[in-house]
Amino acid sequence: MNVLAEQYVRLVLAVGQHDADYVDAYYGPPEWRKEAEARKLPLTEIASRAAALSRDLAAASQTPAGDEMAQLRRHYLTRQLDALRARVSMLTGTKLRFDEESKALYDATAPTHTEADFAGVLAQLESKLPGNGPLIDRYDAFRSRFVIPRERLDAVFKAAIDGCRSRTLQHITLPPGESFTVEYVTGKSWSGYNWYQGNYRSLIQVNTDLPIFVDRAVDLACHEGYPGHHVYNVLLEKHLVRDRGWLEYSVYPLFSPQSLIAEGTANYGIEVAFLREARMEFERRVIFPAAGLDPTQVEAYYAVQALVDRLSYAGNEAARQYLDGQIDAAAAAQRLMAWGLYSKPRAEQRLRFIDQYRSYVINYNLGKDLVAAHVEAVAGTLDPTRRWQAFTGLLSSPRLPSNLIRGR
Numbered sequence: 001m002n003v004l005a006e007q008y009v010r011l012v013l014a015v016g017q018h019d020a021d022y023v024d025a026y027y028g029p030p031e032w033r034k035e036a037e038a039r040k041l042p043l044t045e046i047a048s049r050a051a052a053l054s055r056d057l058a059a060a061s062q063t064p065a066g067d068e069m070a071q072l073r074r075h076y077l078t079r080q081l082d083a084l085r086a087r088v089s090m091l092t093g094t095k096l097r098f099d100e101e102s103k104a105l106y107d108a109t110a111p112t113h114t115e116a117d118f119a120g121v122l123a124q125l126e127s128k129l130p131g132n133g134p135l136i137d138r139y140d141a142f143r144s145r146f147v148i149p150r151e152r153l154d155a156v157f158k159a160a161i162d163g164c165r166s167r168t169l170q171h172i173t174l175p176p177g178e179s180f181t182v183e184y185v186t187g188k189s190w191s192g193y194n195w196y197q198g199n200y201r202s203l204i205q206v207n208t209d210l211p212i213f214v215d216r217a218v219d220l221a222c223h224e225g226y227p228g229h230h231v232y233n234v235l236l237e238k239h240l241v242r243d244r245g246w247l248e249y250s251v252y253p254l255f256s257p258q259s260l261i262a263e264g265t266a267n268y269g270i271e272v273a274f275l276r277e278a279r280m281e282f283e284r285r286v287i288f289p290a291a292g293l294d295p296t297q298v299e300a301y302y303a304v305q306a307l308v309d310r311l312s313y314a315g316n317e318a319a320r321q322y323l324d325g326q327i328d329a330a331a332a333a334q335r336l337m338a339w340g341l342y343s344k345p346r347a348e349q350r351l352r353f354i355d356q357y358r359s360y361v362i363n364y365n366l367g368k369d370l371v372a373a374h375v376e377a378v379a380g381t382l383d384p385t386r387r388w389q390a391f392t393g394l395l396s397s398p399r400l401p402s403n404l405i406r407g408r
């Protein structure tokens, strides 16, 4: 299996020569990357080698029953390779519909929604934010009181990271030396990004193009850091790459099922780290004061945010209709604003994200819901320690989206 895994890693690196977003992280042998850069295999050659590797994987001797990790490994490698072949096919001109694409790349399809599905939540927001003019303007005005001032941003993030890290370390043993650095950047289609460097280190970038609201401090610190992407990558490196020598995990192809698990665990990890009451207490005591905001407004702010979060599937719907050619960019922005309460600049930023990453959008909300269902099916909802254990188990093993346990 190690020989086949090496061929897979080399193919991922080869695709990266044609698609700048494809290789999200790589910390395997540096000479493999140098060789990929030097050879720059054409996409047609990558496609035929990937097809041959798929056949070799199918023909490889079966792993013994009972060795669950070995079976997960084989199954996962097979499916990741399928996604690579789909991405190569897209790069050579194949057009997939939104749902076909998300199934091929992320092993999942998002449910469809209509305007009526968001109407109930929008009506509740109407009554929480009374006044004249469109709801989106009232929400914008309300939210503008909760912006982290630019000069306080770094201190607020550091406080949030400390809180997320200390909660995570009570439940997850991380290898010594793990750490990350934070940078503030502009001109990106995303709001935050974790670039895993290997050696248990991450570079986390925070985009300051648009005002950053106070809820983003803990959300980003958990999502990008602890117990989100940084911890996920650290545990994969520790348990799979170093302890087992499974080098296929030293490369992370962005357009693959791994991304649904990565984004889903990063988003669900916020709730694993902070049950609601603990979150409110931490916001009141630490985050709002660090941001210079009035801590008596915590409950009011999060009551509104909890409703707005329930509109997140509006983003998938706008992306699906736009990418499937049913609506144009202006109409998609309109959907994001009317159904998802995106402000105009945020809707425009989101459209740039959709243009760049396409059906990747489902990994955040559907990923979170699938991960939540899996963890809660394994551990129940009552015991936080069991929940941490199930969550950590998912972070440390190669499980595909379609193998997550469904139904709570």
Ligand SMILES: [Zn+2]
Pocket (backbone or CB within 6 Å): 223, 229, 262, 263, 266
């Ligand atoms: Zn993420």
